[in-house]
Amino acid sequence: MNFWKKLFPPPAPLPDGKPQVTLKERLDALRMLPAFFKLVWETNKWMTIANAFLRLLRAATPLCILYIGKVIIDLVVQLHSGKIADTHHLWWMVGLEFALAIGSDALGRAISLLESLLGDLFSNHTSIRIMQHAATLDLDQFEDASFYDKLERARQQTTGRTVLLAQVMNQVQDLITMGFLASGLLLFNPWLILLLLVAILPAFLGESYFNNKTYALTRGQTPQRRELDYIRYLGASDETAKEVKIFDLSAFIIDRFRTLSEKFYLDSKHLSIRRSIWGTVFALLGTAGYYGAYVFIILRTVSGTLSIGDLTFLAGSFRQLKTLLENILSRFTSVSQGAIYLRDFFEFFEIQSKLAVAAHPKPFPAIIKEGFTFENVGFKYSNSERWANRHLNFTLKAGEKLALVGENGAGKTTLVKLLCRLYDPTEGRILLDGVDLREYDIVSLRLHIGVIFQDYLRYQMTFSQNIAVGNIAEQFNDPLIHSAARQSLADTLAAKLPNGYQQALGRRFNNGVDLSGGEWQKIALGRAYMRDASVLILDEPTAALDARAEYEVFQRFAELTRGKSAILISHRFSTVRMADRIMVLEKGQVLEIGSHETLLAQKGRYAELFQLQAAGYR
Numbered sequence: 001m002n003f004w005k006k007l008f009p010p011p012a013p014l015p016d017g018k019p020q021v022t023l024k025e026r027l028d029a030l031r032m033l034p035a036f037f038k039l040v041w042e043t044n045k046w047m048t049i050a051n052a053f054l055r056l057l058r059a060a061t062p063l064c065i066l067y068i069g070k071v072i073i074d075l076v077v078q079l080h081s082g083k084i085a086d087t088h089h090l091w092w093m094v095g096l097e098f099a100l101a102i103g104s105d106a107l108g109r110a111i112s113l114l115e116s117l118l119g120d121l122f123s124n125h126t127s128i129r130i131m132q133h134a135a136t137l138d139l140d141q142f143e144d145a146s147f148y149d150k151l152e153r154a155r156q157q158t159t160g161r162t163v164l165l166a167q168v169m170n171q172v173q174d175l176i177t178m179g180f181l182a183s184g185l186l187l188f189n190p191w192l193i194l195l196l197l198v199a200i201l202p203a204f205l206g207e208s209y210f211n212n213k214t215y216a217l218t219r220g221q222t223p224q225r226r227e228l229d230y231i232r233y234l235g236a237s238d239e240t241a242k243e244v245k246i247f248d249l250s251a252f253i254i255d256r257f258r259t260l261s262e263k264f265y266l267d268s269k270h271l272s273i274r275r276s277i278w279g280t281v282f283a284l285l286g287t288a289g290y291y292g293a294y295v296f297i298i299l300r301t302v303s304g305t306l307s308i309g310d311l312t313f314l315a316g317s318f319r320q321l322k323t324l325l326e327n328i329l330s331r332f333t334s335v336s337q338g339a340i341y342l343r344d345f346f347e348f349f350e351i352q353s354k355l356a357v358a359a360h361p362k363p364f365p366a367i368i369k370e371g372f373t374f375e376n377v378g379f380k381y382s383n384s385e386r387w388a389n390r391h392l393n394f395t396l397k398a399g400e401k402l403a404l405v406g407e408n409g410a411g412k413t414t415l416v417k418l419l420c421r422l423y424d425p426t427e428g429r430i431l432l433d434g435v436d437l438r439e440y441d442i443v444s445l446r447l448h449i450g451v452i453f454q455d456y457l458r459y460q461m462t463f464s465q466n467i468a469v470g471n472i473a474e475q476f477n478d479p480l481i482h483s484a485a486r487q488s489l490a491d492t493l494a495a496k497l498p499n500g501y502q503q504a505l506g507r508r509f510n511n512g513v514d515l516s517g518g519e520w521q522k523i524a525l526g527r528a529y530m531r532d533a534s535v536l537i538l539d540e541p542t543a544a545l546d547a548r549a550e551y552e553v554f555q556r557f558a559e560l561t562r563g564k565s566a567i568l569i570s571h572r573f574s575t576v577r578m579a580d581r582i583m584v585l586e587k588g589q590v591l592e593i594g595s596h597e598t599l600l601a602q603k604g605r606y607a608e609l610f611q612l613q614a615a616g617y618r
């Protein structure tokens with residue numbers, strides 16, 4: 001017992017505290033297979049059926065070939081000894097074996113072709129499913145590292161699982177072939193089957209042990225692998241190149257990559273060497289078993305109990321069975337391994353959005369009457385102990401323009417995210433016309449709020465699409481896109497681009513043109529005008545604009561949002577003063593609220609900050 005424990009120490013728990021995979025877990029994981037096949041079936045019904053049929057045909061060929069081989073040898077021996085003289089039957093058999101050999105080869109190729117096509121479709125199908133599911137999840141969940149690990153593992157499955165498909169199909173095919181071959185062997189001598197099992201079992205256990213180790217290693221490395229991917233991106237990407245050069249970071253990045261990747265290499269190397277040494281020992285045992293059986297069959301043939309044809313048939317059956325069993329057993333561990341990875345895949349689909357859904361969701365009001373009321377609203381990010389917003393009590397009245405000011409980290413963006421229901425408040429509630437925001441249909445709510453965040457995306461797509469993302473349903477509505485561009489001052493930019501509105505932006509793809517920060521910002525602003533939103537929110541929308549552009553943007557903004565509610569976040573007081581009311585936030589709480597004049601007269605924080613900035617301009 002101690003000897004075995006020393007050879008194969010019990011698996012250490014995984015880094016995330018989970019124990020390693022036991023045989024029971026492996027068998028349990030096989031229960032994932034039906035769900036997996038459902039996904040394959042969903043991918044393409046006809047290809048799945050055709051594949052199964054071809055596999056079945058292929059499963060029967062080895063026994064047929066072996067049996068015909070036996071008949072041929074017996075016929076040759078009989079011809080040789082003069083017992084028969086007609087060779088007609090013999091040549092028929094040779095022809096048949098030839099046809100079977102060619103047929104089996106063709107079947108094999110057809111199966112691989114079908115499986116590789118099905119595999120590609122499967123990978124596309126699951127990638128789409130992952131994106132579809134990810135779209136239903138909360139922003140909050142995307143900000144959680146363990147969620148990312150799950151997403152990453154699920155993503156890996158989309159390509160890795162096509163291998164599983166072939167493996168499971170091979171397994172089924174081999175099991176059927178084995179059934180055919182074993183029945184022949186069983187008729188002759190059941191002990192040969194037992195000998196076969198004894199020879200194979202150690203190899204199976206060893207294989208299973210090492211597969212466990214590999215899984216644990218790979219699973220434990222998921223966070224670091226993500227880091228490695230990130231470092232690879234930092235080290236070689238158009239978006240990072242500028243800073244990497246200026247700060248001369250390449251040596252730092254490469255060093256980090258080297259340290260991490262070397263650790264991976266050493267961990268895997270150690271395991272691979274042990275695995276290959278033990279694999280050799282077990283293979284030796286298997287070969288010894290085979291030769292034991294061979295000697296036994298030879299002795300029976302020499303004593304005259306078996307014909308030469310029987311000898312070749314039985315020895316062939318035994319050899320093929322041994323290989324088949326080895327394959328089946330070792331594949332069992334990799335199939336169950338694959339099934340365990342599948343568990344990770346399906347686990348991702350089990351993650352559900354935590355945002356409450358109303359039993360009878362209300363549509364967004366056609367006209368806002370009272371506005372949005374924050375009632376003692378507080379919010380904590382799930383990965384943080386600090387309150388990002390606390391004790392918020394105010395109303396964004398219908399048609400009102402409210403500006404939010406405050407230092408970095410004061411909670412301005414968080415407040416806006418709560419208004420769009422990217423998160424739900426940790427305490428308190430937000431009402432729209434007296435009804436809790438949670439009672440509204442979330443899609444309808446977001447459709448009626450036009451918001452441009454400060455970290456808006458620069459899509460590596462055309463100019464036109466970059467504006468159309470504000471209302472993608474209208475992506476082919478050129479007049480609307482052009483008018484949105486006019487409103488955000490982006491139209492003059494389009495006129496200067498070689499391909500106008502069809503110009504590809506960003507440098508990632510061929511012929512893409514990159515823009516200045518302010519130019520990108522004008523385009524992003526255009527998104528806000530793509531929909532007829534009841535509420536417009538601009539989170540530092542003009543930070544990168546020059547003074548004249550900023551002035552114009554706000555002139556237009558004021559005109560375009562007449563009668564609509566709007567929130568502006570800005571650090572520029574020249575912009576802020578245009579708002580009806582200004583709310584000063586500090587440490588997530590409301591410090592002051594009122595019009596520009598009122599706040600100046602109060603001589604509080606707003607007045608202080610305003611004077612400070614005004615002094616800077618003098």
Ligand SMILES: Nc1ncnc2c1ncn2[C@@H]1O[C@H](COP(=O)(O)OP(=O)(O)OP(=O)(O)O)[C@@H](O)[C@H]1O
Nearest residue numbers: 143381383384388407408409410411412413414415
């Ligand atoms: N995704 C997040 N997870 C955890 N904490 C966050 C997250 N986003 C923001 N915070 C924290 O919440 C607080 C408020 O952040 P918020 O982005 O709302 O500030 P802000 O007033 O918009 O700042 P800025 O002027 O710099 O844009 C900060 O302390 C910030 O560190």
